[in-house]
Every structure is written in C-alpha cells, then in structure tokens.
Amino acid sequence: MIISVLNQKGGVGKTTLSIHIASTIALAGYSVLLIDADVQRSALDWAATRDKEPLFNVVGIPSSNIHKEVKMLEPKYDYIIIDGPPRVYDVAKAVIAASDYVVIPVQPSPYDVWSAEEIVNLINEVKTTLAPYKKIDAGFVINRKIANSVIGRDVTEALSKYPFPVLEASIHQRVAFTETAAQGSSAIEEDPDSIAGKEIKALVEEILSKIISKTSTT
Ligand SMILES: Nc1ncnc2c1ncn2[C@@H]1O[C@H](COP(=O)(O)OP(=O)(O)OP(=O)(O)O)[C@@H](O)[C@H]1O
Ligand SMILES: [Mg+2]
Numbered sequence: 385m386i387i388s389v390l391n392q393k394g395g396v397g398k399t400t401l402s403i404h405i406a407s408t409i410a411l412a413g414y415s416v417l418l419i420d421a422d423v424q425r426s427a428l429d430w431a432a433t434r435d436k437e438p439l440f441n442v443v444g445i446p447s448s449n450i451h452k453e454v455k456m457l458e459p460k461y462d463y464i465i466i467d468g469p470p471r472v473y474d475v476a477k478a479v480i481a482a483s484d485y486v487v488i489p490v491q492p493s494p495y496d497v498w499s500a501e502e503i504v505n506l507i508n509e510v511k512t513t514l515a516p517y518k519k520i521d522a523g524f525v526i527n528r529k530i531a532n533s534v535i536g537r538d539v540t541e542a543l544s545k546y547p548f549p550v551l552e553a554s555i556h557q558r559v560a561f562t563e564t565a566a567q568g569s570s571a572i573e574e575d576p577d578s579i580a581g582k583e584i585k586a587l588v589e590e591i592l593s594k595i596i597s598k599t600s601t602t
Pocket of ligand 1: 394396397398399400401422424468469528529555556557561562565
C-alpha cells in the first residue's frame with residue numbers, strides 16, 4: 385500500500401506528516417519504508433539525527449522514475465510512505481502515479497486553499513491517465529490548525545469546491561511535532577497518549593479506513 389504526502393506548496397507539513405504517519409504505522413507492527421522524494425532531503429536528515437534504533441528505513445528517491453522504483457520495492461513492505469517535494473512538477477506527477485492514496489496537507493489559510501488548485505489538477509490529470517490500470521484516491525488534511533479559531537472550519541468549507549474530501553481528522557499547531565523531530569523521533573513515539581500522538585493516530589486510522597474501503601469496492 386503506497387501513501388504519499390504531497391502539495392506543490394512549500395512548508396505545509398509534508399515531511400512532518402510523512403514521518404508521523406510512517407512512525408504510527410510502524411509502531412502498529414507493520415513493515416514500513418519512508419521514501420524521501422525531495423532533493424532537500426529533510427526526511428533523510430531526520431533519520432540521520434536519530435540515535436535510537438530505526439522504526440523504519442528511509443531512502444531518497446527524488447526522481448521522476450519513482451513510480452517504477454516503488455513498484456520494485458512494494459512487495460517488500462506492508463506500507464510505503466512517500467514524502468513529496470514542493471514545486472517539482474515531474475517528480476510530483478511520478479509520486480502520484482506511484483500512490484494508492486495521496487494525503488494533501490493544507491494550512492488553515494486562504495492562500496493554501498487557492499494554491500491547492502495546482503495539486504488537485506495534477507492529481508486529476510494522473511488519476512485520469514491511470515484510471516484503466518489503478519485507482520488513486522486523495523484527501524486533504526488540515527495541518528497546523530490554531531486552537532479556538534474558526535479559520536479551520538472556513539478552510540474546510542472553502543476546500544469543498546475541490547473534488548477530494550477533507551479528512552475529519554485534523555492536526556493542530558503543536559510544539560511536540562517540531563521538538564521531537566529535532567531528535568529524529570516523533571510525537572507518537574515519544575508519547576502515544578499525548579494530544580499530538582492521539583491526533584496523528586486518528587489521522588492514520590482515517591487514511592487507512594479510506595484505503596480499505598477503496599480496495600474492498602474494487
Ligand atoms: N502541526 C504542526 N505543528 C507545529 N509545527 C509544524 C506542524 N506541521 C509542520 N510544522 C513545522 O512547519 C515547518 C514546515 O513543515 P514541513 O517541513 O513538514 O513542511 P513541508 O511541506 O515538508 O516543507 P517543504 O515544502 O519545504 O518540503 C517545520 O518547521 C515543521 O516543524
Ligand atoms: Mg518537506
């Protein structure tokens with residue numbers, strides 16, 4: 385099963401969510417590979433700062449051939465998570481082609497709603513091309529939500545004009561996501577019962593339920 389985290393917009397939380405999704409699935413006992421498809425190598429840098437035993441392997445494939453490489457790696461893992469690059473169009477397209485499910489992080493801001501059009505169009509393009517061969521689904525996740533603000537709700541409403549759903553699970557702005565990254569760890573690994581840990585777990589459960597319902601109807 386291939387889950388990618390993608391948005392052409394920079395700094396929306398692709399790497400943070402990729403690492404947390406990979407950690408959560410690995411902690412549940414599955415074999416996981418995290419692919420860093422970004423030349424910035426953030427996920428690889430994260431793995432390199434880690435002292436503890438790795439929960440999963442991280443490899444860098446910032447290439448427009450990633451879909452072909454993923455095909456060869458897929459049988460070896462229960463789940464492959466791909467941390468997508470911002471901007472690079474041809475790599476993003478190949479990442480979408482490799483995916484069963486694309487998670488699109490968006491921040492609660494009108495700029496993020498407007499710029500999401502680009503990734504939505506790209507996913508639709510690849511989805512249509514590959515429709516005879518495979519089914520690709522996608523969903524938005526609101527990341528860096530600010531507590532006690534209505535902007536998250538406004539953004540959810542604004543995103544409803546796009547053809548992909550907004551996942552019910554959303555992620556708030558929390559220092560635990562950043563601080564744990566500095567040690568090559570994650571909020572769920574450090575404290576699964578923390579609010580950050582529970583938020584990520586709920587997100588992963590929702591993503592996996594979407595994938596399962598998708599595979600059972602095809
Ligand atoms: N929910 C969150 N709470 C607090 N900080 C966050 C959260 N999500 C992301 N961040 C912080 O926001 C910054 C950007 O996040 P991240 O690097 O994950 O985004 P990205 O989409 O991968 O960026 P790029 O497009 O450059 O690859 C980082 O400093 C990260 O620690
Ligand atoms: Mg990144």
